[in-house]
Structures are given as C-alpha cells and as structure tokens.
Amino acid sequence: MAITLNLLSIAVLVFAISVVFIAVISPFTLHRIAQFTFGIRKVILWSLVTAPWWIAISCVGFFWPRQQDIFPAALLNDFAHWHHVDIFSFTSWHAVTLLSASAYLLWSVTRTVYIRRKQASSMADLIGLSDIKLQHINGKQGYYSLPLPIPAAFTTGLLSPKIYVTTALKERVNEQELDIIVRHEIAHVESRDPLFKVVFATFAAFFPITATRELIKQFTLLTEQMADSAVTKEYDNLDVAQTLINVARMQRSVDSMHNNMGF
Template sequence: MIFGFPALFLHLLTILILGMLTGTVMASLLVRLVASRLPHYHLAIRRNLLWVFAVFPLFAGVAAALLSYLPEWKPQANLWLADIIHWHHAYLFSPASWHGVFLLFCLIGLLALFAWRGWQGVSEVQRQQLLGLLSERDKDGLAELDTPVPMAFVAGLWSPKAYITRGLASRISAKERRVISLHEQAHICRRDPLAKFAFSLLTCLYPPGVRRFLQAEFELAIEQLADEWVVQRYPQPAIIAQALLQVEKIAVNAQDRQADDAYSYFARHAVERRVHHLLGVSEYRALPVVTVVVLAISATLSSAAGVDVLHHLFETLFLH
C-alpha cells in the first residue's frame, strides 16, 4: 500500500491516462461529425483543427487530472465538480488493485510505443545518411538519386533534405523542375517532415479509420501550404498546377507508393484538391471561433465525466 503524495501522484497519472482514453473517444466522435465538412473549410482553419484533434486526447487527460486535484487545492471547488468528476481515497494507492494493474499495463504500452517511435526515428536518420551517400548534390537544391522510379521528396526529421530521382528528372521540363525544387524547399523551411512525424505520434491513440483520415488530411494540408509558399515565390499557379499534374501522370504507374511519416512527396496527396486550391476553384467557408471553443469545452468536460464513469464501473466490477 502506498500513502501520501506518491499515492496522489499515481492516482493522477491513472486519471490522466483514463482521460486520454475518454478524450480519444470524444474526439473520434467529433471527427466523424466534421469529416464531411472539413474539406470545405479554409486551409488555415483545417490545419488548426487538425492540430486541435491531435493534441485533444492529451489535453483531455491533463484536464481530467487537474479537475480531480482541484478539490484538494480548493475544497470549495468540490461543490460544482462533484457532479463531473471526483476521486475517493486520493492519498491511498494499492498496487494490487485495478488502479495498479491498469496503470502498469498502460505504462508498459506507452513505453513500448515510445520505444517503437524512437526506433523509427533512428531508422530514419540511418536512411537519410544512406540517401546522402547515394545522392549527388545539384545546383538547384535537389540531391539526385540514380533510380528509375520517378519521385521527388524531402527526407529527414532534424536536417531534412530534398531529393529527386533520375527517373523523374529526365522526364520533366526546366520549369517543372523549378517548381518541384521550390516545393521541396518549402517543406524544408517549414520542417514539415518533423511536423508530420509529431502529428502521427499524437494521433496514435485514435482508432485506425479515424487516425488514417486525420493523417491524410494533415498530409494534404502541409502539401497545400507548401504549394502556397511556392506561389509567393513563383506567382504562376497555372504552371505549378501543370507541374503537379505532370509529375502525378509520370508517377501513376510507380510501384513503390508507400507513405512514410518522415517523408514529404511532391505528388501523392489528393492532387485534384491541390490543383483546385492552386487555381482558386474551391470555395471555402468560415468556422466561428465560438463554436470551436464551446465544442472543446464540452468535449473536455464530457471526457472528465467519462473518467468518473469508468472509475465507478471498474470499482463495481472488481470490488463488488
């Protein structure tokens, strides 16, 4: 049996994990609700919403832990918090109880997840070193790889570099190569491979279908932002769109089209939507900030209440 502040810390850690799980459920429901509307929002709104969805499970867990601790700090808070979340015997923690078993399994799972992601990061560094050895530096900022597979991409988390294969370089014009070079430099300046990796890590708790949707929309958003970056430096959106379509046409029969968390490819993500965005064909709608704030607060409180429901459910199952 553990007493005092160590017990309180372990309880808060348990609540945080439960809050992340209930927050994931609430956010998944919201994603299902807005999935059909998301493409119709402005690019900046979409990007911000996607980051909100990514960090919400962690935010919900922290909020649940803080709300649980609030009565210990300010007892009068229990008057309005009692109907949302309350935790008994906060200064008494039994490792042999369901709290202890649940916390142990969750910590093992989190450590395994971080170890796996860490291994992916190390593997990415090794792959980037290998690409550096196999490539040749070109004057336009693209390192050329001697392979017939047509593709252009940025690889690397901490020091990203842009690559183009000879299979693509030999089949495009000078203007198209210029557009590709600017696009890949946009990914480097914005550190998009690292952002993509962080987003994939934050969304790893979501169900597979929701996770794939969020990651696909995020990848599309960073590609469209890179397209906008190119337009600012090469203000001919029609030529940029033409280059995008040409590269997609060349690459459509490529064999290896497997996505990677640390890579940003020139023509892989929803080409039609990117072209419409470049040419100004798409019509976007606004999303009131008040709506987002109200939904976020409601989802956070619902997640905290869900922690209390799960707590009492487990107590009933294992103690009665």
C-alpha cells in the same frame, strides 16, 4: 505520491474516453474541413490530435486537492468519489489502469523507435547514393540528385531537412517544371514539414488505426496544398497544377509497370 498516482489513473481513463470520442466525431469534422482556410484547417487538425492530452492534463489540475482530502467544492468531491485520496492501492482499478497504460506506452514507444530507426537506416543507405555536390537551378534553389530510375522528389530530415530529386525525374521534365518541383520542396523545408509530420503522427498513433490514417492523410494533404500555394506566388496556378499532374502520371506509370512485372 498516492495523490499523484490516483490522479494519473483518472487522467489515463479520461484520455482513453477522449480518444474514443474524438475518433467517433473526427470523420464528420474532417469531411467538412476542406472548406476552411489553411490556417483554420491546421488549428482544427492539431486541436483534434492533441485534445486527449490537454483534457487529461486539465483533469489532473482541476481535481487536484487544494487541501488535504478536500476539493474546491463539495460537489467536485462527491463527483470524484474521493474516499482516501492520500492512499493508493496496488490492487485497485487505479493500479490496473496505470499498469495497462504503462505497458501500452512502453510498447508504443519501442515500436515507434524501431520503425523510425529502420526508416532512417533505409534513407541513409538511399542518400548514400546521392551526389555529394549540391545541385542548383536558376542559381537559387538547391537540391541533391539521386541516381534512381524512379521519378520522384522529396524532402527528408528533421532538424536539417534536405531536398532530393531523382535523375529519372530530372530527365523527364523541363527547366520550368524542375523549378516548380524544387520550389514545392523548398516550401516544405521552410515550413519544417518533415519534423511536424513526425510529431503529428506520434500524437495520431494513440487513436484507433482508422482515425490515425485519416488524421495523417488530412495533415499530409494540408502540407502539400500549402506547398503548392507557396509556389503559385512565382508561377501561374495552371502551370503548377499541370506539373504536379505530370509527375503523378510518371509515378503511376512506373507503379503500373512494376505491378505488371510482378514486383
């Protein structure tokens, strides 16, 4: 138990140092990420956001004593400064580090659960307005209709994601544009983007707020671009781009109207 607690305190310290280091270098890395393919960009983003965890786990495995009070090499023993690896003092910096990390983890988990439950409750109330019957376009793509005056389409649900399109959007687009929009959302469903976005955001939450926002922004941009690319297998690139631009303009016009009205 003492060995475990001592090594956990070291892992927490290494984790914190790794977070700071990655937060410092990530702006330079993310600034150049657009030049790579989708697959490489995904690997880079997941590597950055999970690196502190792998480094911390590796640190525990690397420094775990193979024999009592002895590391694999004398150099490692001196480097780690193990004087009494089998003794854990509750008044040492090891204990303070673990206590601080435990308090932060508890606060972070509580905050995340609260936010997710609040979002789930709001989404459940919103989805309660949707039509029970599944809508179809071209006999294939399925989505649910939301009777809302805001032009929007989105996919929600972690394990069983579903597609929702507002009636305001349906009334402003033609059949081809609606098909492009729904295919875009289907690409999100097939890639399980809602689930992976939550997982990615959970890992990113351990970084400073600026780095967290940039990491999530880049991951969201990547998933959107991959969904766009999936639609171009059926439609011309220009048609896909023009449809998405039109939807963005609709949403901006609604936002502008609400701002002018004081909402």
